[in-house]
Each structure stands twice: as C-alpha cells, then as structure tokens.
Amino acid sequence: MDKKIIQELIDRYVSVSFDVNKKAAFLLKCQISEDLTIDQHYILRYIQHSNNCTSTELAEAFDVNKSAITAIINRLADRGIIERTRDENDRRVLYLTLSEKGHELHHKTQEKVHLLVESFITKFDEAEITNFINTYEKLDLILTNMKNEEVGE
C-alpha cells in the first residue's frame, strides 16, 4: 500500500473509532443509566454467557487487574445483583452468578441495548453491515494476537 494512503487511513480510523465510541457510549448511557453503568451491564452480560465465571476470568476478559473486578463485583453484590459461591473442591475459587434480581436487570438492559443497536444496524443494507462486522471480527483476532505478544514478553 502507498504510504500516503496508509497515513490517511490511520487518521480516519483514529478519528472515527473515537467518535463512534463516544457517541455509542452516550446513547447507551441514555438507555440504561437508571439501572446500571455500561461496565456493569457488560459484566452481567459476561457472567450470564459464561459457565462458572470467576474474578480472574473477568479480569482477563476485560483487560484489567483483579482488584478492579473486586470493586465492581462488591458494588453489584451489595445491591443483591450478583452472588458469590465457593468451589467445594478448590476453596480459593469464588464463582459469580446472577441473582433473580440480576437476571431481571440484565434482561431489561439487554433489551434496551438490542433495540438501540437494531435501530442503527437496520439503516444499512445487509451486505454492507455483514461485511463490516466480518472485518471487525478479523480485527478482533489481530488485536488478540497483538495483545498476547505484548503480554508474553
């Protein structure tokens, strides 16, 4: 690729990824902030999708230290949204699950998130948005590899 073209693509990517993130976060917050923060929503989403979720697993998935997870989980546990249960075989391990209230709250916020994403996804034709998400997923794989190289040094 031509150097000039690469420079232009880099600038456009930096700008647009920043702008989209900010606006998506803003719209998301408008929808769910009465019940949960954005991070809290993603934490509940991860726990529900995972089997036998632990703090260590969350810390890896969210690329933060375990103590950051402890803080988030404490707030959610204090509100009765998340429950901790000890592993009987390895008593160091705490499994995280959603309470009944946690399931309800996650379901409620998830619906709002889906409606929001649907409202802009359906503005594209199917081929364009499918190509977009395909490339986005390729990018995710590339970043995963880069992250592993970074960590494995």
Add this chain to the structure above:
Amino acid sequence: MDKKIIQELIDRYVSVSFDVNKKAAFLLKCQISEDLTIDQHYILRYIQHSNNCTSTELAEAFDVNKSAITAIINRLADRGIIERTRDENDRRVLYLTLSEKGHELHHKTQEKVHLLVESFITKFDEAEITNFINTYEKLDLILTNMKNEEVGE
C-alpha cells in the same frame, strides 16, 4: 432483512465492538501510559486540530459535562501541558492551547498511536480496510443524528 439475521448481527456487533474496544484500549495504554492517559491524549489531539478551542466545545465533542472537562484541563494545566488565554472581546471565554511541552508530548504519543494503528491496518488489503472505514464513517453519521434527536427532545 430477516429477523433472525438481524438478531444475529446485533449480537455479533455488541460482542465485537466491546472486545475490540477493550483490546485497543489495552494496547494503547501500553504505548502511552507513561506520558498520558488515553483521554488526555484525545484531549490534546482535539485541541491541536481545533482553532480557538474552548471547554464548552470539548464537552460537546466528548459528550460529557463541562465540569468533567474542567477537571481534565486542570490536571494538564498543572503539568504545564495546556495553557488558558482569555478572549479579549468576550471575557467569559477561555481558549485552550498546547504549550511547547504539550506539543512535544502530543507529538510523541501520536507517533506511538500511529505506529500501533498502522501495525494492524496493514494486515488488511486496501479494499477491505477502506470499505470498513467507509461504513464506520457512515455509522458515525447515523449516531450523530440519533444523538441530536436524543438531545433535542
């Protein structure tokens, strides 16, 4: 579009946008955290690209309250990275500019950001990444309109 396909696209979008954001933020932080936080880098970037930048303009661009901008600018001004100058015609207004040190710091971190983005952008062929960024920019426009509708209620 078929309902099932839409649901699948929504799920994929929610997952991949979350994952890419987390990993990109992680890699970005590895590169620049000695000098600036990610938000601080974007603030400097915005100020440099803007003429006569003000706190109000930043608050709108970043979708946060003005008091959040005050806090960020205070920290950067305390470090001698940003300077405030009053408008002589409208003495309510404070223009924000980068100091010499601020320019150097922004240049340094910008280089690292560019190298990082270049390292994954060049893993795609030109047509694919161009299409991706084009669609990303369309999405930005759609979100801008949605945000304006939200605010204009």
Add this chain to the structure above:
DNA sequence: GTGAATAGTTCAACAGTTTAACTAATAGGA
C-alpha cells in the same frame, strides 16, 4: 437597565483503575 442566557469553576459523591501488600488455599518437589 434589568432579567435571562452563557462560559466556566467548585464541590461532593461516585465508578473504575492501578499498585502493593495482604490472606487463604493449593500444588509440587526434596
């Protein structure tokens, strides 16, 4: 000229983050 609007700050409170030091439990090798 006075009341409304605008630009920006301050303060208290909170969410999320890092780092270092810590407890408790398990695993592995001499």
Add this chain to the structure above:
DNA sequence: TCCTATTAGTTAAACTGTTGAACTATTCAC
C-alpha cells in the same frame, strides 16, 4: 511429609474521569 512457590481473591491508598447542583462572572436582549 513438609516447605516453598503459585494461585485466587481482597484490602487500602491514590488516582482519573464523571455527574449534578450551586456558584461567579460576563454578555445579551427586550
């Protein structure tokens, strides 16, 4: 078997970023 290293998770202090309400100072508009 015992001792050491590792692992899971917590705590505490310090920091960044955020909101919302109350505030100062200035300008605008009728």
